[in-house]
Amino acid sequence: MVAKTFFGFEEILAKELLTLGAQDIVKGTRVVSFKGDKGFMYKANIALRTALKILKPIHSFRATNDDALYRGVYALDWSQFLSSGSTFVIDATVHSDHFRHSQFVAQKAKDAIVDQFRKNTGMRPSIDKDHPDLRINLHIDRENVTVSLDTSGASLHHRGYRTATNIAPINEVLAAGMLLLSGWNGQGDFLDPMCGSGTILAEAAMIACNVPANINRKEFAFEKWNDWDNDLFDLITESLLKRVREFHYTITGYDKAPSAVMKAKDNIKNANLEDYVTISERNFFDTQKETRGPLHMLFNPPYGERLDIEMERFYREIGDTLKNSYPGTDAWFITANLEALKYVGLRPSRKIKLFNGSLEARLVEFEMYEGSKRGKFQG
Known part of the structure; x- marks a missing residue:
């Protein structure tokens, strides 16, 4: 196959x-x-x-x-x-x-x-x-x-939980892949500070709890085949659900738009993940780290392709917020605006080439250390 x-x-x-x-x-x-x-x-x-x-x-x-x-x-x-x-x-x-x-x-x-x-x-x-x-x-x-x-039918990024989306929703498979590339495994606290309709939050929670990615999907193409075996399918599904595990940390999402917060909450509820995910209406640039231990952050900021923002100032604020308010954070985000990255004012420890639709993008990592080590990532 x-x-x-x-x-x-x-x-x-x-x-x-x-x-x-x-x-x-x-x-x-x-x-x-x-x-x-x-x-x-x-x-x-x-x-x-x-x-x-x-x-x-x-x-x-x-x-x-x-x-x-x-x-x-x-x-x-x-x-x-x-x-x-x-x-x-x-x-x-x-x-x-x-x-x-x-x-x-x-x-x-x-x-x-x-x-x-x-x-x-x-x-x-x-x-x-x-x-x-x-x-x-x-x-x-x-x-x-x-x-x-x-065997699948519609693309497997159609998970089945996302009924409400914003202007520029991220593909669910892309979100899951970025999380896995960033090393997210559910062994700590997680934050998406620009969560939009909640896709990254849902995928982060499913990875943390080992929930099968397409458990909420309505149908697969093989269900219409001549050799479809419903009993075998149920057996496989049950065996996967037995591997679901508990999660003992926090998964948090912020968005400054009330409409986005509402949509994200709906989608998280559709995915049966509301016990694990907290979403609130907040502007990331006015927040600071609220967890004591290491924090894993991953988000999809606007690129300026479909959202009208002042790019230079926006990306500078991302860097300033990380630098001043989020020590002890492993921060990742994806951007297709490669020019805007220089305005963050921090040196990425990793850059991974990806595509968001037809747009060439970079998944970048900024390691924000506690105390004086932060200084070496400036400039």
Whole structure:
């Protein structure tokens, strides 16, 4: 099988798969391949925090032209996966000099499947782009064609708990990946000082309590498959829920917008995490550290892409607040405004290249030590 992810998350996704019990794990670019049975396929979809989709390859062949592509798709016995009364859709990804347009490739593959059914049964399955019985993934790399079943359906960042969002909500998989890259494991206090609709808070709480990432999700694509095993799915879900653990620290969120605070509280409640997360209406720049021990901070400040702010002053205030009010804090944030980073006035101890949608971004770490050590991070 193949798990798709964001650039920069391949290593942490591979670690997640190893922890879950996957075999033969191989990292690629934005993908990690692995082996597992049907039960593991269910488990991966429910539990993985940094996977966007889980694909199950079922057929591969070589093609350098339209006819070869058609014949290759036609060669597979599609009655194993579909009936003439079923619906399906094809998503195509193309990296090839032989094929230029993913839509054309998807159309050609669709014709092959439909023609096979029409020849064998006199009837044909139909296309449903929104809620198909089977979602097929076609990937062409140069002349190598891989046909896979999409086990997930909608992207796995659709966790199911987020019903209210703000202007610039962060993707749930991106939030979880940033938390894992920052070393967050639930063994301390956590703060998101610009929490928006609460996505980072929810993902932080689920990591801390070992709650499966997609436990609140309404459906997965494999639930419509011919070999769907409801009892096995329930067994896997129960075994994952038995690993949920208690959390003995604090997870706190601030936002200065009353509407954001309301939405964040709703989303945290939807995720059944209100026992672990506290959210209040506060301006980060007017706050100071309220916990005694080490504090883990991670947030997604505005970039100026979709929110109108005075960038230079805003980022300078981030640095001043960290420097003056948050000793003993491991502070992380993501920004796609690389120019604005220089105004923070602190030297990052780490910079990790990521993408927030199409925007190239950096996840940066500022280690705010207690006492005099803070001085070396200034300048």
